[in-house]
Amino acid sequence: MTxxxxxxxxxxILRTLSINLRARGYDVETAGDGRSALQIVDERMPDVVILDLGLPDLDGVTVLKRLRAYGQVPVVVLSARHESDxxxxxxxxxxxxxxxxxxDIEELLARVRAAIRRSGGDGSPLVVEVGDVLLDITERKASRGGADVRLTPTEWHIxxxxxxxxxRLVRQADLLHEVWGPGYDRETNYLRVYMAQLRRKLEQDPSRPTIFLTDPGIGYRLVSDRQSD
Known part of the structure; x- marks a missing residue:
């Protein structure tokens, strides 16, 4: 059980999360502050953490940093902080x-499922090879020509x-909705910026991409030589 x-x-909020998660077969523990959360993690590593940033003791980002010291447990931040910074x-x-x-509880649950899936928690590893580029999406490891390439969490999500x-083609609105959530369907500039970053890091010639292709005004697709899922 996850x-x-x-x-x-x-x-x-904790009560709402507990009811909805348990109703879908998850094993759930809750914590009202950062220290309690870290104590739970120390005793039993969760498969995924839903984390508020505005905690009464430790700041949520501090908790996040300490969680990362434990390993790569998926973390979905749920916060009232709307600022992009x-x-x-x-x-x-x-x-x-x-x-x-x-x-929206259904959106949150979908994000939780996606985070677990990306971590390999559903037993579905996803590895993509394109030329000398290797993208192990389950382990979140990327390399080009044998050299490690660091991608940000948002880049990995894309x-x-x-x-x-x-x-297959992924339409701009669908990609924005999946990565940034509802309300971002028109923010196509986000995609241009992040796709440019991915091409600089992974493409042989970013000006002539062969991996991350654009259908102008419509969407994007990832072309691979081999993919395991």
Missing amino acids: FVLAVDDDPA DKVEALDEGADDYITKPF VEVLARSGG
């Missing part, structure tokens, strides 16, 4: 996803969505 740790200082900081520190409050499409 073990979920929910960390939030709002008892009503807070989101960028959390993602850069290793959060797998970020959802703002108020939130790569995973494209990889799971099996080479």
Whole structure:
């Protein structure tokens, strides 16, 4: 049974999460502050953590950093902080996803499932090979010509969505919704920026991409030589 740790200082939110997660077959523990959460993790490693940033003792980003010291447990941030700087900081520190409050429970559950799937918790490893580029999406390891390449959590999220499409076109609105959530369907500039970053890191010639292809005004696709899933 998948073990979920929910960390939030709002008892009503913890109750909502517990009811909905347990109803779907998850094993759930809750913590109202950062120290309690870390104590639970020390005793039993969760399969995924839902983490609020505004905790009464330790800041959520501090908790996130300490979780990363334990390993690569998936972390979905659930926060009332809407500023982009807070989101960028959390993602850069290793959060797998970020959802703002108020939130839709079904969207949150979908994000949790996706985080578990990316971690390999559902037993579905995903590895993509394109020329000398290797993308192990389950382990979140990338290399080009045998040299390690560091991708940000957001870049990994984009790569995973494209990889799971099996080479099919992913429309811009669908990709934005999957990676950034509802309300971002028109923020196509986000995609341009992140796709440019991915091409600089992974393409032989970023100006003539062969891996991350664009259908102008429509969407993107990932072309691979071999893919295991």
